[in-house]
Amino acid sequence: MSSSPLTAAPSTAQIVIEILELLDSRTDSEHGLTAIEISKSIGVSEKTVRGHLKALHDMQPFGRRVEHLERRDLAKAESVDPKPGWYIEPVFDTAQMRLLADGAALSHSDGEYLQDLIAKIYTFAGRSGQLRGLNQLATPKNYNTEFLNNIELLNDAIEHERAIRFHYCTYDINGNLVPRLDSSSSPKEYRVDPYHLMYKNSKYYLICHMHQHDSLSYLHVERFRGLTMSSTDHSLKRTLDSFSPVPGTPFNVTQHMNERPYPMNGKAVPIHMRIKGTLEPLYDWFDQATVTQISDAEYDVHIVANERATLWWALQYADSHFIEILEPQSLRTMLHDTGQSLTQMYQEP
Structure with missing residues (x-):
């Protein structure tokens, strides 16, 4: 009488992989699994599981901590069903995932692209459910199905110093993005030297040199x-x-953009101003200002910035009457002329 072949015992590598997959799919910082639960799920002894968990705790696989949650660790848990046990931390925490998801929404990618990005976010963050709600991103009206591919191409072009060509969009009467046209009513082609990608004012910009100009340009990548x-x-x-x-x-891109509350070409110059009340409008836009307090609620301020960009910045706070540009005179003149133009436009008939 022949005996049935014995099932081969799982290898150490297989056991470790199954433990990691189990922790990744079913645990988070408020929900753990016991060694007994893990041993039953993967079909090995509790002693074997404990040995591997201790090793994983010491080695931090892929830079992720494997820890044991005690009841005292869950005293301030936000979930209604916290559970002690072993867990593995996600690659990114919830706040980091939220930033990535919001960045995806800013990209103006279409719904399919956004869902693909969200799926990758869940994969990196762990699939235990602690990131519920990230799939509620809305598709923008003017989405760009080429966006992710464009980012990859732009990164390559910047890295290898390769010139690029493209069509650039503007808005039609219904608010839809359509390519700009040349004199023959065909989509106009632009030739550009790409240098740097940067988020500013909720827009993703390519800092570049358009061949038809002698200055830098700042183009919206989603267009x-x-x-x-x-x-x-x-x-x-x-x-x-x-x-x-x-x-x-060398050209300092970070400093250059910090000197422009709104991206635009032209040099940055020293600007002197007086601010009354709060410094929030200043530091929300200029993080390298030099400020001297002259009284309880009055400040002497010096910045280095582009004049026209500072004009736009100052005008958005004009109705509050707490910012006065003192120097340069050229910027004061620009503000004066803008004020006169507004007075003529809106004066009573």
């Missing part, structure tokens, strides 16, 4: 259509450093 890049490395017409305000020195 790109039909993007292609040169097949040749180092094919830029101009380098970013060629725009440096100090010839022969």
Whole structure:
């Protein structure tokens, strides 16, 4: 009489993988699994599971902590059913996932792209349900099905210094994005040297040199259509450093954008102002200001910024009457002329 073949015992690697998958799919910082529950789920002894859990705790696989939740750790838990036991921390926490999800919404990708991004967010964050609600992102009206592919192309073009070509969109009468047209009513093609991608004022900008201009440009990435890049490395017409305000020195992109509350070309200059009341409008837009308090609620302020961008910034607070530009005179003149224009436009008949 022959005996039935014995089932081969799982290997150490297989056991570890099954433990990690179980922790990843069923635990979070307020819900753990006991060694007994894990052993029953994967069909090995509790002693074996405990040994592997201790090893995982010490080694932090993929940079993720494997910890044991005690009842005292759950004293301030927000969920209604917290549970002690072993858990693995997600790659990103909920706040980081929220930022990634909001960034996806800002991208103006279409619904399919957004759902794909959300699926990846869940994969990286752990699938235990602690991120419920991220799938409630709404599809923007003017979505761009090319957005993610464009980002990949732009990253490659920037890294390899390759010039790019594309069509750039504007709005039609119904608020839909449509390509700009040339003199023959065909979609106009732009040729550009790409330098840097940056979020500012809830927009994703490409800082670049458009070949038809002599200055930097700041383009909304979600408006790109039909993007292609040169097949040749180092094919830029101009380098970013060629725009440096100090010839022969590297161009500082971060400083450049900090000097512009609204992205626009033109040099940055010293600006002197007086602010009464609160400094929130200042530091919400300029994080490198120099401030001296002159009284309980009055401040002497110096910044370095683009004049026209500062004009736009000051005008949005004009009805509060607590910001006065003292220097330069050219900016005071711009504010004066704008005020006169508004007076003529809105004066009573």
